[in-house]
Amino acid sequence: xxxxxxxxxxxxxxxxxxxxxxxxxxxxxxxxxxxxxxxxxxxxxxxxxxxxxxxxxxxxxxxxxxxxxxxxxxxxxxxxxxxxxxxxxxxxxxxxxxxxxxxxxxxxxxxxxxxxxxxxxxxxxxxxxxxxxxxxxxxxxxxxxxxxxxxxxxxxxxxxxxxxxxxxxxxxxxxxxxxxxxxxxxx
Numbered sequence: 001x002x003x004x005x006x007x008x009x010x011x012x013x014x015x016x017x018x019x020x021x022x023x024x025x026x027x028x029x030x031x032x033x034x035x036x037x038x039x040x041x042x043x044x045x046x047x048x049x050x051x052x053x054x055x056x057x058x059x060x061x062x063x064x065x066x067x068x069x070x071x072x073x074x075x076x077x078x079x080x081x082x083x084x085x086x087x088x089x090x091x092x093x094x095x096x097x098x099x100x101x102x103x104x105x106x107x108x109x110x111x112x113x114x115x116x117x118x119x120x121x122x123x124x125x126x127x128x129x130x131x132x133x134x135x136x137x138x139x140x141x142x143x144x145x146x147x148x149x150x151x152x153x154x155x156x157x158x159x160x161x162x163x164x165x166x167x168x169x170x171x172x173x174x175x176x177x178x179x180x181x182x183x184x185x186x187x
């Protein structure tokens with residue numbers, strides 16, 4: 001009797017391989033090293049979309065960070081360090097057209113995002129204040145579907161990862177300068 005092979009475990013391996021092919025070889029290990037501890041899945045289950053989501057989440061929070069690397073929660077107005085915030089989508093992530101749109105995503109505190117179930121009413125009012133009522137209604141009523149291709153994920157990941165590394169380099173430089181200043185103080 002012929003032995004059958006279960007190929008389901010190889011499908012996810014293929015997706016991870018494709019996701020890693022999108023990134024320049026010199027950046028591959030750095031990206032994997034950074035995103036691996038955050039995932040509960042084995043490394044071979046990271047897909048292009050998962051990698052793009054994680055990169056975009058950091059991009060969004062750093063995009064809205066001030067010069068001290070703090071962001072303000074869109075709903076409560078609480079100021080927090082950028083790593084403590086979450087990237088919240090006004091239009092659900094299921095709508096691919098707005099999934100990676102910076103106008104759709106803003107930093108939000110964990111309490112507002114998870115504990116208060118997104119605080120959607122306040123968020124809608126803030127969006128109307130920032131983007132005008134017509135733009136918000138257009139986003140809500142938009143039924144257009146979009147399917148991203150491999151080249152789009154490649155550009156998205158590389159472009160935004162470059163922005164993230166530049167911002168993090170500034171954070172490191174600023175923290176090194178602060179530490180140097182403290183070390184040179186005389187007591």
